[in-house]
Amino acid sequence: MDIKKLVLVAAGVLLFAACGTTPPKSNGRLRVVTTIGVLADWARQVGVDRVEVTSLLTGNESPHTYEAKPQDAALLARADVLFRVGLGLEDWLDPVIENSGNKKLVVVDAAAGVTDVIQGDERDRTGNPHIWLDPELAKAGIANLVKELVKLDPKGESLYRRREAGFREQLDSLMTAINRQVATLPDKRFVSYHDAWPYFARRFGFTIVATVEPIPGQEPSARELARLVDLIRRERIKVITTEPQLPSSLPEMLAKETGAKLVSLNPLEYEGGYIVVLGTSTNALISALR
Numbered sequence: 001m002d003i004k005k006l007v008l009v010a011a012g013v014l015l016f017a018a019c020g021t022t023p024p025k026s027n028g029r030l031r032v033v034t035t036i037g038v039l040a041d042w043a044r045q046v047g048v049d050r051v052e053v054t055s056l057l058t059g060n061e062s063p064h065t066y067e068a069k070p071q072d073a074a075l076l077a078r079a080d081v082l083f084r085v086g087l088g089l090e091d092w093l094d095p096v097i098e099n100s101g102n103k104k105l106v107v108v109d110a111a112a113g114v115t116d117v118i119q120g121d122e123r124d125r126t127g128n129p130h131i132w133l134d135p136e137l138a139k140a141g142i143a144n145l146v147k148e149l150v151k152l153d154p155k156g157e158s159l160y161r162r163r164e165a166g167f168r169e170q171l172d173s174l175m176t177a178i179n180r181q182v183a184t185l186p187d188k189r190f191v192s193y194h195d196a197w198p199y200f201a202r203r204f205g206f207t208i209v210a211t212v213e214p215i216p217g218q219e220p221s222a223r224e225l226a227r228l229v230d231l232i233r234r235e236r237i238k239v240i241t242t243e244p245q246l247p248s249s250l251p252e253m254l255a256k257e258t259g260a261k262l263v264s265l266n267p268l269e270y271e272g273g274y275i276v277v278l279g280t281s282t283n284a285l286i287s288a289l290r
Contacts, residue, residue: 037270076100088126110141134199
């Protein structure tokens with residue numbers, strides 16, 4: 001099955017799940033608060049009507065530079081579970097957790113147990129946090145959540161386990177479809193605007209030649225940009241990726257100077273479901289590289 005067909009199947013499964021479950025009228029569901037929408041999607045997929053899920057970020061903000069709001073602490077004060085990425089991505093959360101006053105809050109890191117963390121430069125203390133863009137590591141993150149849901153809600157264990165198994169099967173199908181199409185590409189190199197895609201690239205055999213903005217919110221100097229233009233021209237790089245959460249004119253300028261194609265990839269998009277979004281993003285990248 002190719003990626004497009006898989007996306008359509010996954011979308012149908014998600015729609016069926018949404019239509020086939022009716023949340024109970026009681027407030028007995030576990031309250032799960034996530035930092036990003038992708039994690040909210042995972043929580044809803046495995047928890048269905050036994051969980052009530054809210055994401056602190058809407059998908060339009062960068063989790064690197066997000067500024068916590070007073071209502072965030074209020075949400076955590078009523079939550080049973082906080083599901084975050086970890087690896088230092090949400091350092092801004094620590095005071096929010098403290099201000100919530102919720103001593104029973106269970107904090108789950110999606111990155112817990114990941115041993116092959118990709119390291120950045122000397123300023124990167126904890127490693128690259130974008131583990132959710134590797135479907136294999138997504139399995140580990142989902143397993144971390146299910147482990148805690150089962151502890152808090154033993155009666156829901158069979159549902160949680162069944163939903164997790166189904167999600168894992170869809171992730172395996174997605175990876176198989178992506179690998180099949182990537183194998184046909186003669187050139188798997190691209191330049192990324194933000195350092196969000198190294199786990200994705202490692203999983204599927206892409207090569208990220210350079211990153212325009214290695215540190216979120218800190219644009220490169222004129223000298224660094226000149227070197228980047230020279231690199232793209234010399235290596236004949238075909239694609240530069242951009243991200244809607246990090247608006248900048250630099251990618252457009254680089255594309256104009258070098259003739260490379262611009263592809264917008266949203267690492268935080270979750271509307272339609274994780275599998276649908278990652279499949280669509282991969283299709284866009286593969287099409288541009290062809």
